[in-house]
Amino acid sequence: MKIYYEDSMPYAAEFFADLGDCQVFSHKSITAKQLADADVLLVRSTTKVNAELLAHTRNLKFVGTATAGTNHVDKKYLTERGIPFQSAAGCNAVAVAEYVLSSLFIMANKLGWQLQDKTVGIVGAGHVGTALQQKLTALGIAYQLCDPPLQDAGDQRSFVDMDSIMQCDVITLHVPLVTQGKYPTAKLFDALRLAQLNEQQVLINACRGEVLDNAGALALFEQGKKLNLVLDVWENEPNINLDLVPHVALGTAHIAGHTIEGKARGTEMLYQAVCELYQVPATKKLSDYLPVELHCLAIKPELSAWQNFEQLVLEVYNIASDNQEFMATVNSAEQFGYIRKHYPIRREFSAIKVNTGNFAQSKAIYALGFAKGE
Numbered sequence: 001m002k003i004y005y006e007d008s009m010p011y012a013a014e015f016f017a018d019l020g021d022c023q024v025f026s027h028k029s030i031t032a033k034q035l036a037d038a039d040v041l042l043v044r045s046t047t048k049v050n051a052e053l054l055a056h057t058r059n060l061k062f063v064g065t066a067t068a069g070t071n072h073v074d075k076k077y078l079t080e081r082g083i084p085f086q087s088a089a090g091c092n093a094v095a096v097a098e099y100v101l102s103s104l105f106i107m108a109n110k111l112g113w114q115l116q117d118k119t120v121g122i123v124g125a126g127h128v129g130t131a132l133q134q135k136l137t138a139l140g141i142a143y144q145l146c147d148p149p150l151q152d153a154g155d156q157r158s159f160v161d162m163d164s165i166m167q168c169d170v171i172t173l174h175v176p177l178v179t180q181g182k183y184p185t186a187k188l189f190d191a192l193r194l195a196q197l198n199e200q201q202v203l204i205n206a207c208r209g210e211v212l213d214n215a216g217a218l219a220l221f222e223q224g225k226k227l228n229l230v231l232d233v234w235e236n237e238p239n240i241n242l243d244l245v246p247h248v249a250l251g252t253a254h255i256a257g258h259t260i261e262g263k264a265r266g267t268e269m270l271y272q273a274v275c276e277l278y279q280v281p282a283t284k285k286l287s288d289y290l291p292v293e294l295h296c297l298a299i300k301p302e303l304s305a306w307q308n309f310e311q312l313v314l315e316v317y318n319i320a321s322d323n324q325e326f327m328a329t330v331n332s333a334e335q336f337g338y339i340r341k342h343y344p345i346r347r348e349f350s351a352i353k354v355n356t357g358n359f360a361q362s363k364a365i366y367a368l369g370f371a372k373g374e
């Protein structure tokens with residue numbers, strides 16, 4: 001079995017070495033001719049999987065993307081060719097939820113807010129939206145959900161429409177890029193909708209850049225409109241509109257899902273899918289490879305509950321650091337890619353133990369996802 005996997009898949013060699021003849025590739029240089037003998041093709045979002053790339057494949061039996069989003073894969077073409085496809089749905093949902101939580105604390109400080117007084121509008125209540133819902137619930141932060149496809153499908157949670165979402169203090173986008181059908185998401189936040197936001201609201205886009213009109217946002221900024229945008233994803237990545245960057249409140253290089261757990265779970269999920277395809281036992285597991293996080297955090301009794309929540313969240317992931325590097329260095333498509341490829345190891349709350357002592361809100365700390373300390 002000839003397995004081709006993208007070089008940005010952590011632990012791919014460890015997981016797949018025993019399954020076949022493995023060939024690692026870079027999304028920047030892979031060609032259709034190189035893939036001619038592939039039985040299995042495993043990618044992340046930077047490899048565009050389409051008829052052109054697969055033109056010479058003769059034996060291709062499976063295509064997998066170690067990501068949640070799949071808009072880089074021509075799924076219709078794979079169906080026409082009868083090639084099974086799988087994504088890693090939900091692999092990095094917790095990572096994105098923790099990215100949003102970090103953004104909330106940083107933006108609350110920037111805007112002089114009390115986070116506990118605010119309402120968060122979650123657009124897209126799938127894996128990421130649900131993980132975020134759980135973390136907001138842990139902190140008692142109010143939220144509303146908007147997800148018409150899930151609502152139509154009979155999801156019993158309480159949903160609101162976009163008009164209600166537009167009244168929320170924070171709006172956070174977690175939808176796939178959908179360009180057709182009943183509920184398209186392309187340019188869901190166009191210039192008209194962006195113009196409706198007030199100076200105290202925050203809009204977070206951590207799904208796909210094309211869901212928010214970047215040119216429209218820039219035009220509004222240039223007309224003097226004050227928008228509090230937190231952008232992890234940008235139109236036309238990595239060739240983003242650099243003129244937009246200095247206007248946003250927080251900017252990052254599409255790393256919301258890039259905890260080591262979030263990326264590696266994607267690899268593990270594709271390993272399990274390939275084992276199933278070839279009917280071999282999936283003997284390896286992510287915990288065999290993930291480094292054990294040794295440092296342990298503690299509640300600071302001298303701080304309030306909310307100050308403790310903030311210090312724990314920002315100790316594990318402070319978006320301000322990523323924003324600072326992004327603002328200081330992103331000056332080209334190459335640099336956007338460089339930041340992503342050299343992103344430091346970031347852990348999820350679950351990797352970190354917290355000694356809560358007799359802290360009254362211990363339950364909230366563990367509901368946020370932190371591990372129990374001694």
Ligand SMILES: NC(=O)C1=CN([C@@H]2O[C@H](COP(=O)(O)OP(=O)(O)OC[C@H]3O[C@@H](n4cnc5c(N)ncnc54)[C@H](O)[C@@H]3O)[C@@H](O)[C@H]2O)C=CC1
Nearest residue numbers: 068069124126127128147149174175176183206207256257
């Ligand atoms: N920035 C990053 O690093 C990451 C970005 N993503 C992006 O975020 C998206 C969401 O991720 P997941 O929650 O894992 O996917 P998911 O597929 O579990 O959830 C997406 C939800 O959006 C809903 N939806 C679709 N159209 C909608 C519309 N017009 N209005 C409201 N809701 C709508 C769907 O019904 C679904 O429940 C992915 O498709 C991907 O593009 C995901 C992970 C990491």
Ligand SMILES: O=C(O)C(=O)[C@H](O)COP(=O)(O)O
Nearest residue numbers: 044045046067068069257258
């Ligand atoms: O899972 C998704 O969808 C994402 O957006 C991932 O964060 C994409 O990560 P890369 O594949 O671009 O490393």
